Amino acid sequence: MEVSVTQGDTEGLAEMTGAQQKDVLLNEALHGDCTVDMTIDVVMVLNSDTDVSGTATLNIADAQGELCPQLVDGCDVLLDFVGSAE
Secondary structure, X not given: OOOOEEEOOOOOEEEEEEEEEEEXXXXXXXXXXXXXXXXXXXXXXXXXXOEXXXXXXXXXXXXXXXXXXXXXXXXXXXXXXXXXXX
């Protein structure tokens, strides 16, 4: 997956918009060979040289496969995350 991260509106803020990942296996144990396409948007806060936090929105669409769950148009998965380098 190729992504571009840009400087946000304020110092220490970075944004990634419109990243795409196609044919992602949803959850083989629950949904067999179901694949989905995702569009991913992320806002990252660079808290320090070794600490990051942020939010991500994954839009899930185009479910393909016999055991796929029924998705609503505009199905979004919202994630909060933190990370640190050791």
